[in-house]
Amino acid sequence: MVNLKQFGWRLFQIRVPEDWEMTAEGGGRGRTYIRLEDEQMVRLEVRWDDISPKKEPNVKKSLDSFLNELKERVEKANLKFTRLGLREIEVAGHEGYLYHVRGGGELLGASWYCNDSRRLFVVQVHFRTEEYERMREIFQSLLESVVCHGRKWWTWSVYAFRFELPEEYELYNYRLLSMYGRLSFRSKRDVWYVFAYQGMANVILEERYNGDLKKWFKDAYLKEALKQYSYYKLAEEHRLSLKGHEGRRLIFKPRLSFLKKIVLDSFLWLCDVSNRILVMSVVAPEKVHSVISSEKERVLESFTCH
């Protein structure tokens, strides 16, 4: 059996093989789409539609029309489309359907409606016919691991960096490149969490920042991720151990005291196992920082680097 890892994105969690990584995500108009690939091919597609409170969707009917669209696309490419199976299943406590089709490659998929989060899901894995036995097992454990509702804290994961956040935080924007990545979240109370990684850390630190983490933080990270605070002054600096690595806590405050006191509290460290710099910043009015201090600790605790 392959090793599985936790994957989470936009209040949806599953366990997937370790070498599957998210390569696309998007959406709009109440639809979200996520794609994961391994080194060979697309492996997993997850799609959900937000359902308005007045409607109760017919899972079977929408799955039928989804499979009919798929059939049309396959046949347009001059390939034969075959439905190999469809049966009822249960996913995360919801009734749903499991399907198996062939057309070019093969697909095993499932569709269900989560009435708690009001989302209609379609999740499918891609494989070659000779991989069927292995993939059936993987898909089975993947479905058993689905979490689509009922959490206060949710996992977010990208390129082997992972953390948990309370449900109220929404992904505001992000930048994901292989060498640098950053995710920014905002709550309705206007508290911000920013997570970032910098790859090839040893080379980049030596060549551009004199081996100085703080210099990288100010000149690279702050300017990209939190530009509006790049004129803040460093008010406190602490050395501490983070995830077994030597790290820093840097607290930045505005230069002028009559400004609304927004405080920028950051934790950063160099992970020599993954050769990356990791950062977590919390931006909030000064008095809010003490209110969320245990939350902040838990988020930092959940943030893993290797």
Ligand SMILES: [Zn+2]
């Ligand atoms: Zn659910």
Ligand SMILES: [Zn+2]
């Ligand atoms: Zn590490």
